[in-house]
Amino acid sequence: MADPITIENLGKTYPGGNQALRDVSLEVEPGTFLVLLGPSGSGKTTLLRCLAGIERVSSGRIAIGKRTVADGRIHVPPDQRDLSMVFQDYALWPHLSARDNVAFALRRRHLSRSECRTRAQEMLDRVGLAALASRYPNELSGGEQQRVALARALIADTGLILCDEPLSNLDADLRERMRVEISALVREAAATTVYITHDQAEAFALADQVGVLERGRLVQAGPPEEIYTRPATPFVARFTGLAGEFGVRVRERDGDGTVLVEPPHGHRFRARASAGPLAGPDALVMIRPTGVRLCADGSADVHLSGRVTDVAFRGRGYEHAIDIDGSTRLTGVFAEARTARGEMVGLRLDPAGCHLFPAGS
Amino acid sequence: MPLFWLLLACFILAPCACFLLLAVSPRLFGQGGQWFTLTYLHQALTGATAVAIVNSLWVSSAAAVMGVAIGFPIAWLVARTTLPGRRFLPGAMWLVLLLPSWLPALGWERIVQPDGVMYRLGLDWPWVTHAIMGPFGVVLLLGLRCVPFSYLAITAALAGLGQEFEDAARVHGASRVAALRLIIPILAPAIWSALAIGFAESISDFGVAATLAYNSNFSLATYQLYAAIGNFPPSFPLAAGMGWLLVAAVAIPLALQARALRGRSYAVLSGRTRLAVRRQLRGWSQAGATAGVGLFFVVALGVPGFGAVSASLLADYGGSFKLTLANYHALFAQTNLAAAAGGGLLSPIERSLGYGAVTATITVIGGFIAARMLARRRTRATGALDFLLLASVALPGVVFGAGYIFAYNLPIMSRLGINLYQTVTLLIIAYTAASLPTNARVLVGAVSQLQPSLKDAARAHGAGAVIAWARGVLPVVSRPIVMAWLFTFCGVFLELPLSQLLYAPGSPPTSIAIEDNLSNYHFGVGMAQAVLAVAICLTAVGVVLGGYRLLAPAGWRRIGSAIGGGRG
Numbered sequence: 001m002a003d004p005i006t007i008e009n010l011g012k013t014y015p016g017g018n019q020a021l022r023d024v025s026l027e028v029e030p031g032t033f034l035v036l037l038g039p040s041g042s043g044k045t046t047l048l049r050c051l052a053g054i055e056r057v058s059s060g061r062i063a064i065g066k067r068t069v070a071d072g073r074i075h076v077p078p079d080q081r082d083l084s085m086v087f088q089d090y091a092l093w094p095h096l097s098a099r100d101n102v103a104f105a106l107r108r109r110h111l112s113r114s115e116c117r118t119r120a121q122e123m124l125d126r127v128g129l130a131a132l133a134s135r136y137p138n139e140l141s142g143g144e145q146q147r148v149a150l151a152r153a154l155i156a157d158t159g160l161i162l163c164d165e166p167l168s169n170l171d172a173d174l175r176e177r178m179r180v181e182i183s184a185l186v187r188e189a190a191a192t193t194v195y196i197t198h199d200q201a202e203a204f205a206l207a208d209q210v211g212v213l214e215r216g217r218l219v220q221a222g223p224p225e226e227i228y229t230r231p232a233t234p235f236v237a238r239f240t241g242l243a244g245e246f247g248v249r250v251r252e253r254d255g256d257g258t259v260l261v262e263p264p265h266g267h268r269f270r271a272r273a274s275a276g277p278l279a280g281p282d283a284l285v286m287i288r289p290t291g292v293r294l295c296a297d298g299s300a301d302v303h304l305s306g307r308v309t310d311v312a313f314r315g316r317g318y319e320h321a322i323d324i325d326g327s328t329r330l331t332g333v334f335a336e337a338r339t340a341r342g343e344m345v346g347l348r349l350d351p352a353g354c355h356l357f358p359a360g361s
Numbered sequence: 362m363p364l365f366w367l368l369l370a371c372f373i374l375a376p377c378a379c380f381l382l383l384a385v386s387p388r389l390f391g392q393g394g395q396w397f398t399l400t401y402l403h404q405a406l407t408g409a410t411a412v413a414i415v416n417s418l419w420v421s422s423a424a425a426v427m428g429v430a431i432g433f434p435i436a437w438l439v440a441r442t443t444l445p446g447r448r449f450l451p452g453a454m455w456l457v458l459l460l461p462s463w464l465p466a467l468g469w470e471r472i473v474q475p476d477g478v479m480y481r482l483g484l485d486w487p488w489v490t491h492a493i494m495g496p497f498g499v500v501l502l503l504g505l506r507c508v509p510f511s512y513l514a515i516t517a518a519l520a521g522l523g524q525e526f527e528d529a530a531r532v533h534g535a536s537r538v539a540a541l542r543l544i545i546p547i548l549a550p551a552i553w554s555a556l557a558i559g560f561a562e563s564i565s566d567f568g569v570a571a572t573l574a575y576n577s578n579f580s581l582a583t584y585q586l587y588a589a590i591g592n593f594p595p596s597f598p599l600a601a602g603m604g605w606l607l608v609a610a611v612a613i614p615l616a617l618q619a620r621a622l623r624g625r626s627y628a629v630l631s632g633r634t635r636l637a638v639r640r641q642l643r644g645w646s647q648a649g650a651t652a653g654v655g656l657f658f659v660v661a662l663g664v665p666g667f668g669a670v671s672a673s674l675l676a677d678y679g680g681s682f683k684l685t686l687a688n689y690h691a692l693f694a695q696t697n698l699a700a701a702a703g704g705g706l707l708s709p710i711e712r713s714l715g716y717g718a719v720t721a722t723i724t725v726i727g728g729f730i731a732a733r734m735l736a737r738r739r740t741r742a743t744g745a746l747d748f749l750l751l752a753s754v755a756l757p758g759v760v761f762g763a764g765y766i767f768a769y770n771l772p773i774m775s776r777l778g779i780n781l782y783q784t785v786t787l788l789i790i791a792y793t794a795a796s797l798p799t800n801a802r803v804l805v806g807a808v809s810q811l812q813p814s815l816k817d818a819a820r821a822h823g824a825g826a827v828i829a830w831a832r833g834v835l836p837v838v839s840r841p842i843v844m845a846w847l848f849t850f851c852g853v854f855l856e857l858p859l860s861q862l863l864y865a866p867g868s869p870p871t872s873i874a875i876e877d878n879l880s881n882y883h884f885g886v887g888m889a890q891a892v893l894a895v896a897i898c899l900t901a902v903g904v905v906l907g908g909y910r911l912l913a914p915a916g917w918r919r920i921g922s923a924i925g926g927g928r929g
Contacts, residue, residue, distance in 0.1 A: 049528075052528070052532050053531070053532070054528050054531065054532070077531065077534055077536075077537075078528070078532045079531050079532070079533075079534050079535055079539075081532075083532060084532060085528075085529065085533075086532060086533045087525050087528070087529055088525075089525060090524075091523075091525035091526055091528065091529035092529075093526060093529070093530075093543060093544070093547065094547055095546045095549065104530070104533055104535075104543070105534065107533075107534050107535065107536030107539075108533075142575035152533065156533070156534070162532070225678075245669040336471050
């Protein structure tokens, strides 16, 4: 049975004064796959460890289901929170076989030894490792170890599964395959999942909900589409992928939420205004790679012109880096056809991919 | 390289092989009529020698267990708790390791002997004398010596045991105790290693066997082997038979440990291992842990140190506890006693300083060459070298010394014009041969970090061969080389078994001079010599490490501390 999670005004300060979490509040519906996204030092691992009970909270409250597991007075130890976890370096006990590693997580279910072994074998079968059940962790590849760790997290049917950057130690190809497997298996288990990563592509691919953390604060939470199309802050916009950013002058505000702006070297275009008010005539526009298209220089509806400084083949087409008036560079500008380095090109901007924030933010 | 192999064969392999072969084929060396016999092995397993072997076996087993029982909690407290003063403990452990076993044994003896410090202080406790001057005391001293080995082995394992293993157990339902039970087996290789090394060190120890155990009439195998050669008439074949038993006693646990762990890597280090959280010690737990660790150092260093220093400040005769500097005056003055000792009481110390410096320098050069060979691609030759060096590390010093006496006393040596027996040269060669295997093992870790690209990069960017070596190689190995030099210097300066068997007549090194003084009842002067020797040793360590800290470029020290951190 999946559990909802309630996090209220959570704070965590380590000895020495490092404030890792500040006033974090979040509601997670039962069965939701929540991805916490943020750079190193943003507090996502600390938040996960507070949820697990490995770290004590300094202030605020955490409830799993209807039970408060941490607040100023209460600290329920990890073994009594009925959750499971996939660790960044898997944390497989090196002296236990794959089967025994998985079976360990069933101890809390008070099953017989043979029942534990049978279930562990079945779970290893589900993750495709039935034949390797007797092997020790050092006899398994990185991907196989990762599956054992996943099997250990899934076997006890806990209502909450925590994943601490489980794909970060894998190479690109295996990472993508394991991402799909994790997504399928945890959804099949129907548990609430909290998964942390610093990779926005991984976050968007996996999540029902994304929470973005910056220096210990939760700066935005919502479905991945919302995070991408309506970033709440310049930090969220930057961290979730930009082609580039530059200053503009605000010319005209529309009722549909878009604003007409004028770049220093180019033609006026429309951008989507952020939630906060724009103070003064100057603003900062942040452009998603999907918000800019390449066209011939000198076309009628070109907003900006620039010179191609780099081009990279990406299989389905080409990504270009464009230098605009020597001071601004847009990267990841996609086109199916290749444009040679040094050529002048025109750029057309889509308001849905251009996000406007107050200047200096 | 052929010259290096020739030297290894002449100075490590041949003497020991000849000596051990003698036990089964005395006629091969003109020591009897049989080409093949098991008589001497059988003799070694009967009578007094059998008693000594049995004593050695049980005493060493108990000492190894004691070493782990004390070393494990100390390592745990240092690595995983906020124990006060934990930063100083590694240095103190090295001090326990650095001191040869005979020095603490003498310190304890001087306290509890009937005319010792304890009685002169008015403490009439014969039961303490009885306990220390017997099997209990032998186990205690050997066990204390095993503690640093356990501590180092378990500390290294704990350093790689990240917090995740415990966290993973906790989040998957294990209580604190169950999590501890789960992760302790991860340390099994370190525990087995500590037990095996502790056993091997104890059974091959000569320092306690020749001092405390001998003076307590408690016979141990290493001393019996020495006695078989030293008594009249000497019986080399019987000594060789005992040598076989000692080698087997050392090799079997080491082999069993290797076999038990074969194919089972417990490697737990990963680049992203999360540092373990230190448990906050408060109140009684802090007081108890501090008292326990303090007690260990008091027993291992404090009591023998007090025994040695106070005995060096007491007159040899009389029953009072009246302190005097007469023994130290005697050391620095030319007295009758000094003249009897052959040119002054300080001469042995000066001599050992020279022996230590020369041996350490030769050994570090040889050890570096051997380490480079071991660090290269594995071939049959490097495999053989690896085995030879490992076997030599495990070989008891007394067997090594006996092998030298026997091999360099053979008539063929005179015929070949090699007259090294009873010369300083042979003693230094033996010191070097005995230290080289350990040195090579210590240096191989640092040398394996040397990528050819380090030197190649310097050459490619215009440096000559010497500059390339100095800039690309030396910084990486400088600290381990300094540590290996110091380790050898101190080891040789206070070495006993080889010195006992091989010193040149009229030129006793420090340990022999101290032993001679003590056996002639010049306790005060002997202990003053011992105190001075330890002080010189510690000063040398301080001067060399301080000099390295002051003179070596900052970058060298950073690299060295990262790579040479293990045993170096």
